[in-house]
Amino acid sequence: MNYQKGEAEMAAIKADQTLDCKGLACPMPIVKTKKAMDLLEAGKVIEVLATDKGSLADIQAWAKNTGHQYLGTVMEGEVLQHYLRKASSDEAIESKRYSDTIANEELKQKLERGDRMTILDVREPAEYAFNRIPGAISIPLGELEARLSELHPEDEIQVVCRTGTRSDMACQLLAEKGFARVNNVVPGMSEWTGPTENN
Amino acid sequence: MNASAGIKGMTSKELTRRILAKEDLFILDVRNENDYNDWRIEGERIVSLNIPYFELLDGVDNALEQIPANMKLLVVCAKEGSSMFVAEQIADAGRTNVHYLEGGMKSWSEHLEPVFIGELQDGGAVYQFLRLGKGCLSYMIVSGGEAAVIDAARMTDRYMAFAQARGITIKHVLDTHLHADHISGGRQLAERTGAAYWLPPKDAEEVTFAYEKLEDGRDITVGRAVIRIQPVYSPGHTIGSTSFVVDAQYLLTGDILFIESIGRPDLAGRAEDWVGDLRDTLYDKYKELSPELLVLPAHYGKMSELGEGGKVMARLSDLYRHNPGLNLQEEEAFRRAVTENLPPQPNAYEEIRQANMGKIKPTEEEQREMETGPNRCAVHDQ
Numbered sequence: 042m043n044y045q046k047g048e049a050e051m052a053a054i055k056a057d058q059t060l061d062c063k064g065l066a067c068p069m070p071i072v073k074t075k076k077a078m079d080l081l082e083a084g085k086v087i088e089v090l091a092t093d094k095g096s097l098a099d100i101q102a103w104a105k106n107t108g109h110q111y112l113g114t115v116m117e118g119e120v121l122q123h124y125l126r127k128a129s130s131d132e133a134i135e136s137k138r139y140s141d142t143i144a145n146e147e148l149k150q151k152l153e154r155g156d157r158m159t160i161l162d163v164r165e166p167a168e169y170a171f172n173r174i175p176g177a178i179s180i181p182l183g184e185l186e187a188r189l190s191e192l193h194p195e196d197e198i199q200v201v202c203r204t205g206t207r208s209d210m211a212c213q214l215l216a217e218k219g220f221a222r223v224n225n226v227v228p229g230m231s232e233w234t235g236p237t238e239n240n
Numbered sequence: 241m242n243a244s245a246g247i248k249g250m251t252s253k254e255l256t257r258r259i260l261a262k263e264d265l266f267i268l269d270v271r272n273e274n275d276y277n278d279w280r281i282e283g284e285r286i287v288s289l290n291i292p293y294f295e296l297l298d299g300v301d302n303a304l305e306q307i308p309a310n311m312k313l314l315v316v317c318a319k320e321g322s323s324m325f326v327a328e329q330i331a332d333a334g335r336t337n338v339h340y341l342e343g344g345m346k347s348w349s350e351h352l353e354p355v356f357i358g359e360l361q362d363g364g365a366v367y368q369f370l371r372l373g374k375g376c377l378s379y380m381i382v383s384g385g386e387a388a389v390i391d392a393a394r395m396t397d398r399y400m401a402f403a404q405a406r407g408i409t410i411k412h413v414l415d416t417h418l419h420a421d422h423i424s425g426g427r428q429l430a431e432r433t434g435a436a437y438w439l440p441p442k443d444a445e446e447v448t449f450a451y452e453k454l455e456d457g458r459d460i461t462v463g464r465a466v467i468r469i470q471p472v473y474s475p476g477h478t479i480g481s482t483s484f485v486v487d488a489q490y491l492l493t494g495d496i497l498f499i500e501s502i503g504r505p506d507l508a509g510r511a512e513d514w515v516g517d518l519r520d521t522l523y524d525k526y527k528e529l530s531p532e533l534l535v536l537p538a539h540y541g542k543m544s545e546l547g548e549g550g551k552v553m554a555r556l557s558d559l560y561r562h563n564p565g566l567n568l569q570e571e572e573a574f575r576r577a578v579t580e581n582l583p584p585q586p587n588a589y590e591e592i593r594q595a596n597m598g599k600i601k602p603t604e605e606e607q608r609e610m611e612t613g614p615n616r617c618a619v620h621d622q
Contacts, residue, residue: 068322071294094609095318102272103294 055166056088083129113171246331252351259283349373384463392425416494443480448598476518477503501618502565531557
């Protein structure tokens with residue numbers, strides 16, 4: 042479980058929407074989260090603020106049942122900050138078109154050998170904050186085009202997301218822009234067994 | 241949230257009455273699966289079903305299929321809100337006889353039900369306070385307008401109200417041992433009533449407050465007619481565990497001997513050290529007592545340990561025949577039984593011990609949180 046004591050830096054986790062359920066007793070935090078989630082665009086991240094301690098176990102169980110991605114919870118004093126990402130039904134089945142891929146296991150071996158490379162994590166900031174490959178840099182897919190200058194076209198870049206779909210799109214974009222040594226990490230963080238870090 | 245016309249609240253007291261009267265009841269527990277599997281309401285005539293409330297946000301059809309229409313229904317959650325939310329939907333779907341548990345599992349875990357056990361030789365009485373939500377038992381021994389309370393739970397109002405309604409003064413408060421599964425109300429009850437607070441000195445070496453020492457030969461008297469409470473040093477569950485012979489009729493065994501099980505020696509991290517003490521107490525020391533004594537333990541683990549009217553009580557000689565923990569003749573088999581394959585330790589048991597020693601002072605909300613879940617003080621409570 043990604044459960045962490047609050048630290049100043051954790052408070053800055055970026056979410057697309059914030060839902061305030063402070064002061065509400067069970068079942069309202071989950072009832073309101075469900076309503077907000079129904080309206081949220083697939084792939085977006087919501088931050089739910091709650092003071093009901095029972096919301097921690099319940100929101101995890103609810104997310105598991107509904108297929109939404111529970112990212113983690115941060116405690117800030119009396120307030121629990123839960124992070125969830127809305128599932129998208131087409132995410133896993135969309136065909137991947139970028140041909141250069143690297144398997145999780147192979148990337149793990151390269152890391153162990155200490156190979157020089159850039160690991161680019163294109164998931165949402167909240168996903169990155171709770172669980173990432175050590176040393177990975179964060180540029181969410183939606184910001185990639187605007188932030189290309191942060192990357193070097195001649196570097197070897199391993200692009201990772203949760204299931205290999207967003208990273209596939211990122212690889213295509215990078216290839217178009219002249220990046221020659223780019224690999225899509227498959228399947229990605231959903232099955233990553235190597236070392237991880239968080240904020 | 242206000243209850244709609246279709247649903248009715250049921251108090252923990254009413255639920256207790258139904259369980260003891262063995263009335264049929266269907267419980268829909270809407271807490272999450274882990275909480276339900278860990279700890280739930282049980283009874284001989286209770287059928288229960290777990291569907292978390294968050295699976296019923298879009299409608300209760302799935303639940304309706306599984307709930308018999310002809311049975312009284314009680315919806316239960318942690319506090320109350322979610323059970324009302326679900327109960328209202330079930331009533332709106334046309335069901336009648338739909339109830340929710342007032343105050344949820346929180347109030348269930350705090351309800352104490354006094355059960356009359358028997359009279360004393362001078363006309364006094366022994367009452368057992370049944371805490372169905374936790375499986376904890378405490379006692380009030382009444383004689384000549386005075387009372388002693390043994391192994392009090394933290395809901396001290398309940399004992400005080402009971403005494404006050406009968407014009408009784410609580411003079412002594414005793415704990416059989418340093419509890420690890422629930423916060424003792426002993427010290428608070430003694431402070432509020434001006435009673436003496438008695439503890440076994442070997443369990444009280446680290447306590448931060450003054451107390452009277454429970455020692456063999458230092459009898460305690462209740463009432464003018466003098467009911468004797470005779471301490472019997474009986475280590476094993478803890479090193480200080482002390483039993484009480486009351487009025488030469490009852491044996492209060494604390495967490496050493498239960499009706500269908502025996503105490504576990506591991507809750508202070510000293511299982512290997514205390515296993516020999518536990519065996520000596522059960523197989524030698526108790527054997528020296530009258531076999532006619534009626535055993536009154538501080539816990540029960542299974543509903544089958546509740547007898548007529550909810551009484552948890554058995555004759556010592558019967559326990560020597562039927563209790564599996566008293567029938568392990570081989571020392572090695574006994575050692576294995578009380579040190580291996582033990583149930584999980586009670587929730588927050590280390591913090592509870594610290595609180596009972598006065599070393600930490602949790603708020604009421606924190607105390608409630610610490611006591612969540614079953615007591616698990618016996619070796620056979622799975």
